[in-house]
Amino acid sequence: MTKPREPNGIEPSRSEDDIQRDQLGPRGVPDAPDPAKMTPQREKKTPKHIDPGHTA
Structure with a gap:
């Protein structure tokens, strides 16, 4: 018996x-x-708060 496959994209x-x-x-x-x-x-180079916001 085969194990169930996970759906694509997950x-x-x-x-x-x-x-x-x-x-x-x-x-x-x-x-x-x-x-x-x-x-x-x-x-020092790593940003503390990563919030790119909305691009559109």
């Missing part, structure tokens, strides 16, 4: 990357901490 709640990250950890090492962090320069 994103699944979790991606394959999310599932792999849960199983293998962030860098492929189980139970290792995630060393990625935002640099101060990137943090």
